Amino acid sequence: MHVRVHPPDHHPRHRLDRLRQTPASSDSPGASESPLTRAQKYVQKFASCENMSTDPKDPRLPRTEFTTVGKWGVTERGVCTDRTGNGEIVFYITPDMKAFQQGYKDHTAAQLAAGNEGYGLSSRVIVGKDFAVTPTKTKTAVALVASDLRVLSCNVSFFPPDGYHREKALVEGCGLGDFVNSEDGDGSPNYEVPRDPATEGPEKPGQPATGSLGLASAGSLAELRKLVGHSVDCTKMSTEDAAVESIDYKPVVQGDPRAWGVKERAVCGNLAGAQRAHDLNWLDVVSDMRTLQTRAKAAQLADLKDDGRLLATGSKLLVGTNVAVETNSKSVRHGLYQQQFLYLNCERGFSAPAGYRLEQSLVEGCVLTNFER
Known part of the structure; x- marks a missing residue:
């Protein structure tokens, strides 16, 4: 429970x-x-x-x-x-x-x-x-x-x-x-983070033995846009230009989104016009989350292969149960973590400190977490 x-x-x-x-x-x-x-x-x-x-x-x-x-x-x-x-x-x-x-x-x-x-x-x-x-x-x-x-x-x-x-x-x-936020896990308690009473304790509070403590969900692109409104500026949103990217903002999903298990997709931000595109974030309504995580894992491992580091301009994939957001903005991710989105991390040997969520993903070798090094 x-x-x-x-x-x-x-x-x-x-x-x-x-x-x-x-x-x-x-x-x-x-x-x-x-x-x-x-x-x-x-x-x-x-x-x-x-x-x-x-x-x-x-x-x-x-x-x-x-x-x-x-x-x-x-x-x-x-x-x-x-x-x-x-x-x-x-x-x-x-x-x-x-x-x-x-x-x-x-x-x-x-x-x-x-x-x-x-x-x-x-x-x-x-x-x-x-x-x-x-x-x-x-x-x-x-x-x-x-x-x-x-x-x-x-x-x-x-x-x-x-x-x-x-x-x-x-x-x-x-x-x-009166809230002290911190990346070291010693800040004020976040009462929005669901906790599992079976695992509450000094070692790994809030981390379930099996399953998930709950993730964000939405029934449509419109619902997802409303859900993430506090974190993602979707004043300008386009479904027709969802495949757009720039030298500074690269999405996770490449090519046909349906091949990634994505049913609906949109991009939020300022697309290229008089000036270079900026503040781009992608919203995904997912029909096959396992496929999305499998493809995202392959892309992440390919990025890590050369120097062991992720591309600074590349987006991270934050997932819910049937939705996802692709973003390279740390401040956007911070807000999404409060709303029960978790980052798909496929780095070998990755672990999170006590107080952070760390859950199994749908693909072997990856975890879902709200902790970033």
Whole structure:
């Protein structure tokens, strides 16, 4: 029997009245204390934070500078040791939180423009009223959002799963929330992911001994388009041009889609016109999933044969029970994983960490998963 785990009464969605656009932070009695000291005392209620330093040469500071004094409205920066979490917490004091959020938004936009499309999907930028922190460990971030501090996210592709909250930040295009997303499996629990009570435990939670915990399905191309609307921009969709591809976007299915077991197929995105085609994703309604996975396996192994790596511009196949999406966008895949699509991975020796789904595919030598290296 497969069940969904529902959040308990103490889960964040039962205290959303505490979530405000500028969450409470370092305000406390003791006017003589510096803002950094007050911020540290607030954080210490929820996480370990020892040996605070404001030395810009402190070796605990990250080598790649996020931001510093004089930028984004930051007036003071400090770092402390999180002994419990075995990491560090970097503090940014700012009397102008809107300027800080605008700085992070611009920084995110620059990363996205440079091709780092997954930037900010696992944000650990956590803000309060007059300070922000960036813990180096995911578990520390989870502990901190149990307070009135909130994760700042400015990647428009990110949206929290069911049971969590997201509201507008101080700048347009960003959001504040109580969900900590992470690729290391230590983030906030995703209550949208179905769990198998027979396998729940410390080793591989959420992974069934046999069968599947459930996959996405749709009865038609129109239903599939609606289903993936949060993740795939299908404002422009074409069935006639479904075979289109570009130098940057290559589909999995090649040639006659019926030979791949695909009944209906469409492409979403901006097709070539005045400028090169971009943001292409393919939607498939599948009549024979075994055939689709068999053909996709052969294509994937052929791609891996030369250098052991998949083509960066080649799409990955994410499947449901009778539907699939072909995409090379990490942010699109992130959204589809929340909707119970899984990636067909045929790499030899592949395994997924605890907390990620790992299920058998319909073809030997492949697995279905929501984990990507």
